[in-house]
Amino acid sequence: MIEISHLTKRYGALTAVDDISFNVEAGQVLGFLGPNGAGKSTTMKMITGFLSPTAGSIRVCGHDVEREPIAAKSCMGYLPEGAPSYAEMSVRAFLNFIADVRGLSAQRRRARLDDVIERLGLAGVLEQVIETLSKGFRRRVGLAQALLHDPQVLILDETTDGLDPNQKHEVRTLINAMSKDKIIVISTHILEEVDAVCNRAIIIASGKILADDTPQALAARAPSGRLDDVFRQITTGAKPAREKEVAHA
Amino acid sequence: MHNVRAIFRREFASYFATPLAFVFIVIFLLLAGVFAFYLGGFYERGQADLTPFFTYHPWLYLFLIPALSMRLWAEERKSGSIELLMTLPVTAWQAVLGKYLAAWCFAGVALALTFPMWITVNYLGEPDNGAILAAYIGSFLMAGGLLAIGACISATTRNQVIAFIFTVVICFGFLLSGFPLVLNLFKGWAPQAVVDAVASLSFLTHFGSISKGVIDLRDLLYFGTMIAAWLAANVIVLEMKKAD
Ligand SMILES: Nc1ncnc2c1ncn2[C@@H]1O[C@H](COP(=O)(O)OP(=O)(O)OP(=O)(O)O)[C@@H](O)[C@H]1O
Numbered sequence: 001m002i003e004i005s006h007l008t009k010r011y012g013a014l015t016a017v018d019d020i021s022f023n024v025e026a027g028q029v030l031g032f033l034g035p036n037g038a039g040k041s042t043t044m045k046m047i048t049g050f051l052s053p054t055a056g057s058i059r060v061c062g063h064d065v066e067r068e069p070i071a072a073k074s075c076m077g078y079l080p081e082g083a084p085s086y087a088e089m090s091v092r093a094f095l096n097f098i099a100d101v102r103g104l105s106a107q108r109r110r111a112r113l114d115d116v117i118e119r120l121g122l123a124g125v126l127e128q129v130i131e132t133l134s135k136g137f138r139r140r141v142g143l144a145q146a147l148l149h150d151p152q153v154l155i156l157d158e159t160t161d162g163l164d165p166n167q168k169h170e171v172r173t174l175i176n177a178m179s180k181d182k183i184i185v186i187s188t189h190i191l192e193e194v195d196a197v198c199n200r201a202i203i204i205a206s207g208k209i210l211a212d213d214t215p216q217a218l219a220a221r222a223p224s225g226r227l228d229d230v231f232r233q234i235t236t237g238a239k240p241a242r243e244k245e246v247a248h249a
Numbered sequence: 250m251h252n253v254r255a256i257f258r259r260e261f262a263s264y265f266a267t268p269l270a271f272v273f274i275v276i277f278l279l280l281a282g283v284f285a286f287y288l289g290g291f292y293e294r295g296q297a298d299l300t301p302f303f304t305y306h307p308w309l310y311l312f313l314i315p316a317l318s319m320r321l322w323a324e325e326r327k328s329g330s331i332e333l334l335m336t337l338p339v340t341a342w343q344a345v346l347g348k349y350l351a352a353w354c355f356a357g358v359a360l361a362l363t364f365p366m367w368i369t370v371n372y373l374g375e376p377d378n379g380a381i382l383a384a385y386i387g388s389f390l391m392a393g394g395l396l397a398i399g400a401c402i403s404a405t406t407r408n409q410v411i412a413f414i415f416t417v418v419i420c421f422g423f424l425l426s427g428f429p430l431v432l433n434l435f436k437g438w439a440p441q442a443v444v445d446a447v448a449s450l451s452f453l454t455h456f457g458s459i460s461k462g463v464i465d466l467r468d469l470l471y472f473g474t475m476i477a478a479w480l481a482a483n484v485i486v487l488e489m490k491k492a493d
């Protein structure tokens with residue numbers, strides 16, 4: 001369970017996240033949507049304990065992220081935007097390092113490593129140095145790192161950015177398979193992905209929540225029944241297509 | 250504890266994953282030799298000891314240690330991997346300690362590779378090996394102190410060049426704080442106690458007394474406190490300024 005209450009983050013005069021509150025329950029796959037600069041990444045960085053909120057509180061798995069950071073971080077897997085990693089390491093060495101820090105026992109480590117390597121198709125690049133990987137593979141390594149300890153809560157910032165269609169499909173299947181008892185928060189600009197994997201969607205803009213519903217219910221708000229139109233309508237204030245036609249007539 | 254070990258191992262291995270380790274060690278050995286033989290008159294003195302070798306260590310370290318420490322945190326900030334590291338279940342202390350110890354051990358490896366000097370003096374004469382060992386310990390401690398300063402400064406910026414320059418300047422101040430150059434800045438307006446305190450902070454004074462072969466508890470305490478204080482400052486900098 002993630003409990004966010006009155007979360008605010010200011011950068012000087014700019015309020016990147018503006019007093020938002022919401023809970024995410026086990027079994028939910030939350031799609032975090034919003035235009036560029038809406039505050040999605042900032043919110044995720046606060047949930048994962050990288051940024052300290054200016055105000056408000058976050059609890060993950062019952063642990064306050066500011067007061068019990070280690071317990072909260074232990075139950076989370078996080079793929080930061082841009083999938084940073086240690087460029088000079090080989091994929092194998094990098095995943096081993098993550099397994100060390102996550103404190104996986106020898107037996108579990110082998111099983112988990114085999115599992116993520118197979119799921120993300122990393123077997124062929126294990127000995128390759130990360131900085132020589134293509135963008136999509138770097139992203140897969142980042143995802144493997146987040147999944148390695150089979151966390152209860154997964155925070156994925158632009159998960160499928162740069163993945164080829166096969167891998168996108170693979171990752172969506174993976175998320176669907178994991179979603180039953182976990183909490184997954186993904187930010188994305190690919191709205192079809194929301195349809196494919198999310199059972200809840202939050203649209204934010206300028207740090208405020210503008211909509212919070214199931215993707216189906218959201219899509220139904222536009223006459224066209226398309227999430228894209230709803231997204232545009234909500235975040236730009238544009239009128240739905242059919243109303244415009246009516247106005248013209 | 251397993252976190253410190255994991256970070257230490259990763260960090261230590263990363264020196265050898267790039268040409269950095271090789272370049273650093275070669276330059277260090279080369280300069281250490283040049284200083285000892287040309288400036289120190291290692292042969293001409295006709296004495297079997299390593300004094301000319303150790304005398305120049307502080308000056309060697311003044312430029313080489315900041316080159317080693319500048320990447321510690323600035324690089325993590327630049328590449329964004331700090332976001333990964335700080336969202337793993339490790340405390341700032343564990344991360345600081347793991348990284349610092351790796352850098353210190355690496356400096357230790359470079360220092361240990363000067364052992365041919367030691368073999369040479371033993372071949373040429375009958376040196377006081379106890380004094381040589383003490384000097385090695387002093388040199389290693391001094392490297393540790395300077396590295397702690399560098400680690401802390403590296404955490405304040407994402408620019409390695411800035412980290413390097415500030416570290417050199419601050420290390421220079423600490424090396425010379427027992428000398429008129431620095432003390433004159435304080436004399437005249439500060440009370441004598443402050444001047445004495447500044448003088449007692451000098452790396453050179455403490456290194457000097459250890460390298461004469463006397464390991465005094467006060468000198469050990471000095472280096473220990475110095476390292477602990479700078480690492481604590483490193484932790485504070487990290488916690489105040491995790492992002493960017
Ligand atoms: N370190 C920072 N200093 C100042 N402003 C920042 C900083 N980081 C982010 N911001 C600002 O905060 C706002 C929200 O940024 P954020 O990265 O959360 O957006 P986002 O929703 O993830 O956008 P995108 O879809 O482009 O990834 C932006 O206006 C951004 O310029």
Ligand SMILES: [Mg+2]
Nearest residue numbers: 040041042081
């Ligand atoms: Mg973002």
